Amino acid sequence: MTGHVAPNAPFAPMDAGQQLLQATGLTRRFGGLVAVNNVSFEVRRGEIFGLIGPNGAGKTTLFNLMTGLTPPSGGTLTYQGKNITGFPPHRVAALGIGRTFQNIRLFKVLSALENVKVAQHARTGAGLLQGLTGRDRAEERLVDERAWALLDLVGLANRAGEEAGNFSYGDQRRLEIARALATQPQVLLLDEPAAGMNTSEKGELTGFIRRVRDEFDLTVMIIEHHVPLVMNLCDRVAVLNFGELIAVGDPASVQRDPKVIEAYLGG
Amino acid sequence: MDFLQTYGFLIVTMLQQGLLGLSLYFPLMAGQLSLASPGFYAMGGYIAAIVLTNPSFAPWREALGGWIFPVTWLLSGLASAVLGVVVGVPALRLRGIYLALATIAFVQILQVLSLNLSVTGGAIGLFGIPQAFGFVDRWQYIWIFLPAVVVVLLFAHKLQGSRVGRAFRAIREDELAADAMGIPPTRYKVLAFVIGAVIAGVVGAMSAPFLNTWNARQGTFDASIAFLAYTLIGGSRSMWGPLLGGALLASLPELLRGLADWRLVINGLVLVVASLYLPQGIVGALSRLRRKTPPQRPTPQHQAALGETP
Secondary structure (H helix, E strand, O other): OOOOOOOOOOOOOOOOEEEEEEEEEEEEEOEEEEEEEEEEEEEEEOEEEEEEOOOOOHHHHHHHHHHHOOOOOEEEEOOEEEEOOOOOHHHHHHHHHEEOOOOOOOOOOOEEHHHHOOOOOOHOOOOOOOOHHOHHHHHHHHHHHHHHHHHHHOOHHHOOOOEEEOOEEEHHHHHHHOOOOOHOEEEEEOOOOOOOOHHHHHHHHHHHHHHHHHHHHHEEHHHOOOOOHHHHHHHHHEEEEOOEEEEEEOOOHHOHHHHHHHHHHOO | HHHHHHHHHHHHHHHHHHHHOOOOOOOHHHHOOOOOHHHHHHHHHHHHHHHOOOHHHHHHHHHHHHHHHHHHHHHHHHHHHHHHHHHHHHHHHOOOHHHEEEEEEEHHHHHHHHHOOOOOOOOOEEEEOOEEEEHHOOOHHHHHHHHHHHHHHHHHHHHHOOOHHHHHHHHHHHHHHHHHHOHHHHHHHHHHHHHHHHHHHHHHHHHHHHEEEEHHHHHHHHHHHHHHHHHHHOOOOOOOHHHHHHHHHHHHHOOOOOHHOOOHHHHHHHHHHHHHHHHOOOHHHHHHHHHHHOOOOOOOOOHHHHHOOO
């Protein structure tokens, strides 16, 4: 069982700096509202890619489009050269795109440990029969060890047995990152990971995300409102306004872009 | 043996109803409120009753002897699994109360079918079903139903600790988040539904000889509500809940026999009081008293578990 690889395991890794994810003309309409309008961009392997924009700009909708939670009204999404537009969320996750949620969606009555175990589903293969006959033991052991290691990483191993719903806001955000990492992603989408954290926690988060990126060889895409954090952390930044992409580039030049300044101060 | 002569039938009924309560537990593990169990229970009973009484199955009965009974269980289980998939795939697109309503409709359809088909004996039903394994007393059915309860509980226990059980719980908590974490919700919801269907179907097949007759009154809307009451009273978060609820509610009319007509009032009161004061059921309230043991960290065998792909 230990050697089992899920049927849709991630593709072979590619070189750093190469294009990993590509959105082309991605569009989503909700009735008359165009939440995401003809958005095109690419994410390169190994980078930390920031997504900013005023409230209601369509950032979370874009994440939902990228992870299959919301089907796009138009456009395509390519991951490692494969068209994954319209894939259901569990297939997207199995292909190696993991995420957290803006409004924290942990399994609240399950323990922290179980939350992290559950998310290893696509990387394991024991079916009903193996589970009933105990032939999943080797796999279960690995799932357990990995879960503990991930809780160590986010500093929650000493509270492994507690229900996730009892954790503080900041701890829940950290646990959600651990759960997303348990899916063994190549791309990690973080939706406002600093929301609800205090200043010192926010400071630690920058270092933590970098460390995770290096340790797990990840590409990170992050939605964040806290501008200093974005400018400090991201290699490149994209700015959304009213569903449209108005700027992409390195943090310094995006910050000087007149359209960006207008979106934040004018409009 | 006096005790068994008097209470044997009741004890077996308690076990049987406990099993039917458990048939709702598995879909509930994955967060699905299915009231389809009486339909599968009725169908399982009809399959057993037909195989055990219909003249066209006479050669089977002669050839198999006592083995005919396990064969009826197997047939009913298989038929329930197939029908469970056929019904489950479209029905499980519905959520919450809509799924409950759709499964009630399914029970109604089967009931109307059984009332109108000739093979099921129409409104009269099937009677003269032979006693299983030549049992001479009703209490002897304990040798069928008690092992069945043990098997289902062991199954539930093993399932809970497994990868599939975790997927069920994740879907119950948040289907969308489970999906985003790599769990295909539809597959596991159908699986949970089918497990419940198979249990109900096999219990039906076991019950046909026990009850001696089988008719359209076996799978009704009333039964759907009764089974739901078992899980509400006992608790739906632990496998002991539906079992206890089923056994308790099955015994209540007998225990309160002395109260004559008042027993129905007491029955209703128990339901109201339990849903008001025991939202997690009896077992849920009891388990809150028990302190949980923290999970044990395994001694690492694999170094750097994180870097490894299983």
